[in-house]
Amino acid sequence: MPTPQSVKNIVIVGGGTAGWMAAAACAKVLGPSYAVHLVESEEIGTIAVGEATVPHLKQFNNLLEIDEVEFVKNVKGTFKLGIQFNDWGRLGDSYIHGFGQLGPDVGPLPFHQFWIKARHKGWAAPLGDYSINTAAAPRGKFMPSASDAPANSPLSDIRYAYHFDASLYARYLRGYAEARGVRRTEGKVRHVQLRGEDGYVESVTLENGTVIGGDLFIDCSGFRGLLIEQALHIGYIDYSQWLRCDRAVAVGCEKVGPPTPYTRVTARTAGWQWRIPLQHRTGNGHVYSSALISDDEATATLLANLDGKPLGEPRLLRFTPGMRKKFWSKNVVALGLASGFLEPLESTSIFLIQSGIARLVSLLPWNDFSEVVIDEYNAQLTFEMERIRDFLILHYHATQRDDAPLWRECARMSVPAGLAHKMRLFADSGRSFRESEELFAEPSWVEVMIGQNILPRAYHPLVEQMPDDQLKQFMQGVAQVIESCVGVMPLHQTFIDRRCAAPALHPSS
Numbered sequence: 001m002p003t004p005q006s007v008k009n010i011v012i013v014g015g016g017t018a019g020w021m022a023a024a025a026c027a028k029v030l031g032p033s034y035a036v037h038l039v040e041s042e043e044i045g046t047i048a049v050g051e052a053t054v055p056h057l058k059q060f061n062n063l064l065e066i067d068e069v070e071f072v073k074n075v076k077g078t079f080k081l082g083i084q085f086n087d088w089g090r091l092g093d094s095y096i097h098g099f100g101q102l103g104p105d106v107g108p109l110p111f112h113q114f115w116i117k118a119r120h121k122g123w124a125a126p127l128g129d130y131s132i133n134t135a136a137a138p139r140g141k142f143m144p145s146a147s148d149a150p151a152n153s154p155l156s157d158i159r160y161a162y163h164f165d166a167s168l169y170a171r172y173l174r175g176y177a178e179a180r181g182v183r184r185t186e187g188k189v190r191h192v193q194l195r196g197e198d199g200y201v202e203s204v205t206l207e208n209g210t211v212i213g214g215d216l217f218i219d220c221s222g223f224r225g226l227l228i229e230q231a232l233h234i235g236y237i238d239y240s241q242w243l244r245c246d247r248a249v250a251v252g253c254e255k256v257g258p259p260t261p262y263t264r265v266t267a268r269t270a271g272w273q274w275r276i277p278l279q280h281r282t283g284n285g286h287v288y289s290s291a292l293i294s295d296d297e298a299t300a301t302l303l304a305n306l307d308g309k310p311l312g313e314p315r316l317l318r319f320t321p322g323m324r325k326k327f328w329s330k331n332v333v334a335l336g337l338a339s340g341f342l343e344p345l346e347s348t349s350i351f352l353i354q355s356g357i358a359r360l361v362s363l364l365p366w367n368d369f370s371e372v373v374i375d376e377y378n379a380q381l382t383f384e385m386e387r388i389r390d391f392l393i394l395h396y397h398a399t400q401r402d403d404a405p406l407w408r409e410c411a412r413m414s415v416p417a418g419l420a421h422k423m424r425l426f427a428d429s430g431r432s433f434r435e436s437e438e439l440f441a442e443p444s445w446v447e448v449m450i451g452q453n454i455l456p457r458a459y460h461p462l463v464e465q466m467p468d469d470q471l472k473q474f475m476q477g478v479a480q481v482i483e484s485c486v487g488v489m490p491l492h493q494t495f496i497d498r499r500c501a502a503p504a505l506h507p508s509s
C-alpha cells in the first residue's frame with residue numbers, strides 16, 4: 001500500500017499560455033487535496049504570440065467543461081479548418097493541410113490510393129477537392145459538424161481548431177483557474193533553492209523576499225527555463241541542422257476583410273510568414289534564419305506583406321529550435337517554451353503543453369518521484385516531439401525551390417532516418433502509416449507530401465480491383481458530394497456573427 005500522499009503543493013512558475021493552461025487543468029482535475037500556486041511577473045510579461053492551434057484544443061476545453069461559444073467570444077477567436085501553404089513546393093504552389101478526412105476509405109484502402117491512380121490517368125482533380133476542410137477553407141466557409149447529417153456525410157465530421165488572442169486566452173484561463181482556487185502571486189523569481197541532499201527544488205524566492213515552497217514545481221517560465229535549465233542544468237538538444245529558422249518578427253495589423261477559416265503560411269526567401277485572422281485584428285509574423293537575412297530585412301519583408309496597417313511596433317523573438325534533454329527531472333516538470341520549441345509552422349506548441357499536462361496527470365506522483373515514472377514521461381514526450389519535428393522538417397526538405405540558399409540547402413540536407421523512410425515509402429506506392437499515437441495522422445502526412453509534390457510512383461495493387469470507369473465515377477461522385485456540402489455551409493464570418501461574435505471594443509484592444 002502506498003504511504004499517504006505527500007505531493008500536494010504544486011507551484012507553477014510562469015503565467016503565459018503554459019502556466020495558465022497547467023493551472024486551469026490542475027484546478028479542474030486534481031481536486032481539493034492539492035494546492036496550486038502560480039507565480040508570474042507582469043514586468044517580464046509573456047511571449048504574446050502563439051495564436052493558432054490544432055483541433056486537440058477542443059478536448060482540453062471539454063476537459064475543463066468550457067463552453068465553446070463563451071470561449072470564442074472571450075478570446076476573440078475564429079475557426080481554423082487547416083493551414084494554407086503558399087510557395088512551399090515551388091513558387092506559385094498553394095495547398096491546404098486540412099484537419100479532416102480525405103475522401104472515403106474503400107474497404108481496407110485509404111481514399112488517396114484511388115486518387116493516386118486517377119491522378120496518373122489524368123482523371124483526378126487536386127487532392128484538396130476531395131476533403132470538406134480543404135474545399136471549404138479557401139471559399140471562406142465554416143460550420144462545425146452537423147449533428148443531424150447522416151453519418152456518411154462529410155458534414156457530420158468537420159474537424160477544426162481555433163485562432164485566438166494569446167493574451168486574452170491567458171487572461172481567460174486565469175479567471176477560470178482563480179475561480180477554482182488557484183492562488184496567484186505577482187513577482188519576479190530571483191532565486192531557486194535546491195535541497196542539499198538530493199538537489200530537488202525546495203522553494204523559489206521572489207525579489208521582495210517572499211519564499212514559495214512546494215512539492216512539485218511546474219516550470220512555465222518560457223525560453224529561460226528558470227527551473228529546468230537555470231537551476232537543474234538539464235541541457236538542450238539543438239535541431240538547427242534541420243530546422244534552420246531561429247528568429248521571428250511579429251506584428252498585428254488591422255483586419256481588412258472577413259477572417260479566413262485557416263492560417264496562411266507563405267514561404268519567403270529565408271523563411272516564411274504567418275497570417276492568423278482574429279475577430280479584431282490579424283496576427284502576422286516572419287520566421288527566418290538569422291544566418292541568411294538581417295533582422296531589418298526580415299522586418300521590412302513582414303511589413304511589406306501585411307493586409308492592413310500595422311498595430312504597434314514589430315517585436316523580435318529569438319529561439320533555438322530543439323528541446324530539453326529531459327522534460328521532467330527530480331520534482332520539476334517543464335511545460336511550454338521552458339520545455340523546448342521546434343518552430344511555429346504547424347501550430348504545435350500549445351498542443352505540446354496540453355499533451356504534457358495530460359501525461360503529467362496520468363503519471364502524477366504519489367509520495368515520491370519514482371525514476372520509472374519520470375522516465376516514462378520523458379520517453380512519451382520525446383516521442384511526441386520527435387514525430388512533430390520530422391513532420392516539420394518534411395515541409396522544408398520536400399521542396400523543389402532553388403531560388404534561394406535556404407531552400408537549396410533544405411532540399412539537399414540529410415534528414416532523420418524515420419522521416420527519410422516515410423518519404424521513400426510514400427514515393428514508392430503512396431503508403432503512409434501513423435506511428436503509435438503521433439499527433440499527425442495519415443491524412444496530414446499525405447496532404448503535405450502531395451502538396452509538396454511527392455507524387456507516388458505507384459499505388460496499392462488492390463486499387464486495380466475497381467474498374468477504370470467505376471474509378472472515374474467514384475472520383476467524380478466524391479468531389480460532387482464535397483461540393484454540395486460546401487454549398488450549404490455558411491460563410492465563416494456569418495457563422496461568427498450569429499454564434500460567437502465578441503462585443504465590439506476599441507480596435508486596438
Ligand SMILES: Cc1cc2nc3c(=O)[nH]c(=O)nc-3n(C[C@H](O)[C@H](O)[C@H](O)COP(=O)(O)OP(=O)(O)OC[C@H]3O[C@@H](n4cnc5c(N)ncnc54)[C@H](O)[C@@H]3O)c2cc1C
Pocket residue numbers: 013014015016017018019039040041042044045046047048049050051052053166187188189190220221222223224226248250285317319335336337338344347348349350351
Ligand atoms: C514566433 C513564435 C510563434 C508561435 N506561434 C505559435 C502558434 O501559432 N501556435 C502554437 O501552438 N504555439 C506557437 N508558439 C509557441 C507559443 O507561443 C508558446 O508555446 C506559448 O505561448 C506558451 O508560452 P509559455 O507560457 O511557455 O511562455 P511565456 O509566454 O514566455 O510565459 C513565461 C511566463 O513566465 C514568467 N516568468 C519568466 N521568468 C520569470 C521570473 N523570473 N519570475 C516570475 N515569472 C517569470 C513570465 O512573466 C511569463 O508569465 C509560437 C512561438 C513563437 C516564438
